[in-house]
Amino acid sequence: xxxxxxxxxxxxxxxxxxxxxxxxxxxxxxxxxxxxxxxxxxxxxxxxxxxxxxxxxxxxxxxxxxxxxxxxxxxxxxxxxxxxxxxxxxxxxxxxxxxxxxxxxxxxxxxxxxxxxxxxxxxxxxxxxxxxxxxxxxxxxxxxxxxxxxxxxxxxxxxxxxxxxxxxxxxxxxxxxxxxxxxxxxxxxxxxxxxxxxxxxxxxxxxxxxxxxxxxxxxxxxxxxxxxxxxxxxxxxxxxxxxxxxxxxxxxxxxxxxxxxxxxxxxxxxxxxxxxxxxxxxxxxxxxxxxxxxxxxxxxxxxxxxxxxxxxxxxxxxxxxxxxxxxxxxxxxxxx
Amino acid sequence: xxxxxxxxxxxxxxxxxxxxxxxxxxxxxxxxxxxxxxxxxxxxxxxxxxxxxxxxxxxxxxxxxxxxxxxxxxxxxxxxxxxxxxxxxxxxxxxxxxxxxxxxxxxxxxxxxxxxxxxxxxxxxxxxxxxxxxxxxxxxxxxxxxxxxxxxxxxxxxxxxxxxxxxxxxxxxxxxxxxxxxxxxxxxxxxxxxxxxxxxxxxxxxxxxxxxxxxxxxxxxxxxxxxxxxxxxxxxxxxxxxxxxxxxxxxxxxxxxxxxxxxxxxxxxxxxxxxxxxxxxxxxxxxxxxxx
Numbered sequence: 001x002x003x004x005x006x007x008x009x010x011x012x013x014x015x016x017x018x019x020x021x022x023x024x025x026x027x028x029x030x031x032x033x034x035x036x037x038x039x040x041x042x043x044x045x046x047x048x049x050x051x052x053x054x055x056x057x058x059x060x061x062x063x064x065x066x067x068x069x070x071x072x073x074x075x076x077x078x079x080x081x082x083x084x085x086x087x088x089x090x091x092x093x094x095x096x097x098x099x100x101x102x103x104x105x106x107x108x109x110x111x112x113x114x115x116x117x118x119x120x121x122x123x124x125x126x127x128x129x130x131x132x133x134x135x136x137x138x139x140x141x142x143x144x145x146x147x148x149x150x151x152x153x154x155x156x157x158x159x160x161x162x163x164x165x166x167x168x169x170x171x172x173x174x175x176x177x178x179x180x181x182x183x184x185x186x187x188x189x190x191x192x193x194x195x196x197x198x199x200x201x202x203x204x205x206x207x208x209x210x211x212x213x214x215x216x217x218x219x220x221x222x223x224x225x226x227x228x229x230x231x232x233x234x235x236x237x238x239x240x241x242x243x244x245x246x247x248x249x250x251x252x253x254x255x256x257x258x259x260x261x262x263x264x265x266x267x268x269x270x271x272x273x274x275x276x277x278x279x280x281x282x283x284x285x286x287x288x289x290x291x292x293x294x295x296x297x298x299x300x301x302x303x304x305x306x307x308x309x310x311x312x313x314x315x316x317x318x319x320x321x322x323x324x325x326x327x328x329x330x331x332x333x334x335x336x
Numbered sequence: 337x338x339x340x341x342x343x344x345x346x347x348x349x350x351x352x353x354x355x356x357x358x359x360x361x362x363x364x365x366x367x368x369x370x371x372x373x374x375x376x377x378x379x380x381x382x383x384x385x386x387x388x389x390x391x392x393x394x395x396x397x398x399x400x401x402x403x404x405x406x407x408x409x410x411x412x413x414x415x416x417x418x419x420x421x422x423x424x425x426x427x428x429x430x431x432x433x434x435x436x437x438x439x440x441x442x443x444x445x446x447x448x449x450x451x452x453x454x455x456x457x458x459x460x461x462x463x464x465x466x467x468x469x470x471x472x473x474x475x476x477x478x479x480x481x482x483x484x485x486x487x488x489x490x491x492x493x494x495x496x497x498x499x500x501x502x503x504x505x506x507x508x509x510x511x512x513x514x515x516x517x518x519x520x521x522x523x524x525x526x527x528x529x530x531x532x533x534x535x536x537x538x539x540x541x542x543x544x545x546x547x548x549x550x551x552x553x554x555x556x557x558x559x560x561x562x563x564x565x566x567x568x569x570x571x572x573x574x575x576x577x578x579x580x581x582x583x584x585x586x587x588x589x590x591x592x593x594x595x596x597x598x599x600x601x602x603x604x605x606x607x608x609x610x611x612x613x614x615x616x617x618x619x620x621x622x623x624x625x626x627x628x
């Protein structure tokens with residue numbers, strides 16, 4: 001097992017490096033001009049200024065040299081300096097990541113806590129009203145455009161009923177808690193500021209529901225299908241013949257066997273939530289990685305794009321690795 | 337609560353009535369889906385006949401009017417008729433969704449099929465490439481490429497294609513691998529048919545089912561992604577009427593909810609349509625899931 005994890009880690013490392021190479025080539029072979037994107041038309045017409053600027057950011061060197069410089073810095077734990085924010089990329093990411101981590105994690109828990117029981121009930125009482133409700137919830141969940149769902153939520157609960165707070169992580173006049181983890185829910189508790197905790201939690205409600213919708217749909221669906229598959233197995237018949245209570249069979253026998261597809265999908269969904277929250281973050285003015293990525297992409301901020309790419313790829317690869325390792329824990333038959 | 341008394345697998349099989357209900361249930365959702373898609377296609381074609389307005393005509397005297405008999409779905413910030421823009425927007429959303437998925441499917445299927453047939457180094461190379469692309473969340477990668485290529489419908493489609501083909505390549509590869517070991521393929525090889533002929537004329541028709549399912553389910557996906565990119569300002573060039581950018585234009589207008597609410601609802605209906613239809617086709621092609 002340790003050897004298996006080590007070899008997987010090495011592979012993940014190689015893949016992450018390759019991913020940066022791909023993005024590097026993609027970002028540099030497309031016709032977009034960072035000079036224009038960063039400086040605007042006025043400055044871009046001043047030749048001398050442009051040349052100086054290109055030299056400053058190393059954009060005048062040949063491609064392979066620039067990539068080597070990127071790699072060399074990388075091995076010293078340096079992702080370079082963002083062109084638009086003029087700060088180290090790593091520091092930018094460290095500042096923006098907690099907001100996304102908090103939002104994605106709350107959404108993920110929400111999707112699991114609602115989706116798995118709903119999927120189980122739908123499978124157990126197949127063709128009943130709860131099965132139909134589950135089907136409807138999951139179909140609408142996966143079919144709603146995130147940005148529209150976010151708008152409707154804001155219009156109804158913030159604009160109309162006025163029972164939910166507006167966009168942002170906390171009230172606009174409130175001060176963020178002293179930063180320990182960057183996660184406001186935890187930081188406010190550490191600071192003993194319950195009012196702020198309540199504020200931060202209230203601000204999380206709408207965006208996390210919106211972000212969870214699609215994931216919830218997928219998890220409900222997968223749980224139902226996987227449960228149905230396992231229900232047909234002989235051991236269920238045996239358990240019933242032994243006279244076990246049905247609840248006990250569902251929770252103790254069927255569910256553990258049905259977990260593997262749910263874990264696979266759940267892991268990938270979490271990776272997607274962590275990295276793909278750009279639309280939700282845009283509408284809710286959430287200062288997270290999604291918005292940072294968007295801004296970097298639009299302004300062709302190469303160092304920032306490369307840094308994010310690397311982080312995203314690493315997150316994906318680690319989660320994939322965790323999924324594979326969890327198979328072994330969930331299903332003793334997998335261990336070789 | 338009710339889990340305790342639910343003897344599903346041992347429930348006595350109900351008589352005819354339930355069979356009829358089951359048939360109705362099995363075919364009603366796909367039928368609704370197909371019907372919704374059909375309606376949108378018709379709307380896209382006859383859009384000019386449905387509205388007295390032009391999608392880009394600005395009328396500042398009629399800004400932000402609520403839905404009325406003159407403007408069924410109200411007007412936007414520039415006094416443009418939301419209903420008119422919505423029905424013209426159908427054209428872009430439908431075509432981009434279908435184009436991305438079809439072209440992506442053709443490229444992916446060819447690449448995946450070749451990988452499965454070539455084996456060895458070529459297969460390794462192709463599959464690791466798909467792994468690499470799948471390392472990224474689709475919208476982030478498409479966003480980066482679209483931003484780099486510059487705004488415009490064609491560029492956005494290209495950006496989406498870059499992230500779209502790998503899943504088809506993977507599916508096609510696994511399908512071909514299954515077929516390869518079948519006896520009829522061996523027979524075709526023995527008879528001396530060329531690999532490309534075996535692939536296109538024999539293996540492909542035998543494994544097209546799952547591909548059709550993925551294509552149908554995926555059109556909805558592509559429509560949502562394109563609308564999302566448009567929402568971010570990386571899709572169509574204004575003032576082209578497009579659903580995602582219409583939602584974006586109305587996103588601050590919580591009081592004037594109609595500007596953003598209706599185009600978004602249009603996306604929801606068409607995506608639901610494709611999902612209903614795709615699910616139906618899957619049930620129909622896969623007897624195992626039909627039993628359920």
